[in-house]
Amino acid sequence: MTVQRIVGIETEYGILQNGNPRANPMLMSSQVVTAYRAISSNARGRARWDYQDEDPLNDARGFHLPRASAHPSMLTDDPSLPAPSGNEMILAKGTRAQNLARPRVEAYDDPGAANAILTNGARLYVDHAHPEYSSPEVTTPRDAVIWDVAGERVMLEASRQLAQTMGLDLQLYKNNTDSKGSSYGTHENYLVDRDVPFSTLVAILTPFFVTRQVFTGSGRVGLGTHGQLPGFQLSQRADFIEALVGLETTMRRPIINTRDEPHTDRVRWRRLHVIIGDANLLEPTTYLKIGTTYLVLWAAERLAEHHDLAARFSALELRDPVADVSTVSRDLSCSVELELRSGKRLSAIAIQREYLGVVTELLSRAKNDDPVAEQTDDVLARWANILNALESDPMSCARQVEWVAKYRLLESMRRRSNLEWDHPKLAMMDIQWSDVRPERSLYRKLVAAGAVDTIAEESEIQSAVTHPPTDTRAYFRGEAMAHYAGSIVGASWDSVIFDVPESPNLQRIPMLDPWRGTQKHVGQLFDAHPHNPATFLQALLGQK
């Protein structure tokens, strides 16, 4: 299915209170979440996150980290809930509910763990000390862009609301580092066929992730985790990558993360949790990041039958991939050659071109029944064009590649005002580039001037702030919140828990298959029961 696959992007935003650098970031993040919950249409909602199926300590390499030896930051689930039961895949007429006892008292609402399930299917919550927008599950690069940008609007609306109602001036930034040693993530989550051995994925993806920075980087002022050396580099995240493979996400961050928590049928799928990427504002950058990764994963799932192509991927193995992350990020010419295990040397662009070549060859061999052929062709064309353009002159990519757009603006300021790279004005511009307020965002200035390309229509983004994608289970989650927020006591990626007085128990609707619960499957049921969750559930569960 080429560029069609379940994907979601999680983004932790930087947060700051104007004039109060000592403000508590957890409290501020909570305020953002609760402010948005108050203005979104699920204001009456009391839905908590349902942790029942979460397992952040499961390692894709086949072992499980003992809870006691996990860093507290890795415990993203809640151990107080019962173990999962049942494996119900249906989410359409005939779905079976799990009955849960109705608690006698409402659970304590921890203000430090504020959580909102949005009508667009996303989750907005506090992750460590940052507000995080986890996009709903989408299936194409274009939709990934639309619901990612919708997240910027959610953050903007929350901060406006706080200013209006509480006089609180919180500023939010879609970036990944403070250049004082801290980094916070933008994670891509792809479902990948479980039949592909994890070691094969690691082998195929490592050189890809190391080299894709040439077109996925957001650009960063300063070199080193503390920006201790002056200069500019391609990636926000590169200096915080310290390992090849690992389970951790807050320290010793790896190129390939092994958290194996698929939120779906684990026999069929694994969730590839990619933590090496940057937060992108430029829409063509997000589009190409997701689209090219889709194509490489598509190829990875088919290589068992194409030994010649598998060999071409294997030949790209890097001698020192962790060091190469930094090398590629610091090479503004995109021409430095990396040493391969074979002893050969290739530039990041040449390595990317080999990925493109293998994908193209595989596409020509595959019987093509591609429901999104137009987007597949578009991603392929953009991929080829951007590699050619980066090779002849990286600066010619300023309309599509974020680090180039940022570099061009900063370099222009640097020349005009005669600044060195360690001048605070340039560091400030780097931060303000990603301010979510359009009147402050330097990225938005470039959009307004027509100096960078966009992908999504404004009307699509506005709609995506409140409406879910129609072709994944996010549709069920989002529409359920839109219609019945007052009767939903919990939800997660793979469940929604209803509390209707007509039922003696809470009813937990499992939605383990992300391809079900779509508008096609359940749209009519929502239309037929717009305000009555009890009759909706009866119809869904086939009781009447």
Add this chain to the structure above:
Amino acid sequence: MAGQEQQRPQTNEVEDDANAGAPTPPPAAAAADFEVDSLLDEIDDVLEVNAESFVKGFVQKGGQ
């Protein structure tokens, strides 16, 4: 920062041959520079007043 200057990529003959039919990128860079240069005054107007204290105050906790 001499090390930060743009270097022209070294030409690789084999790859050039492989891309003989590919379109050359548009001569947009110069025009685009002009485009951005004309924005600098507008950008100065929206930047925080004190760059040094703003950058110092931008302290974040680590995340995932």
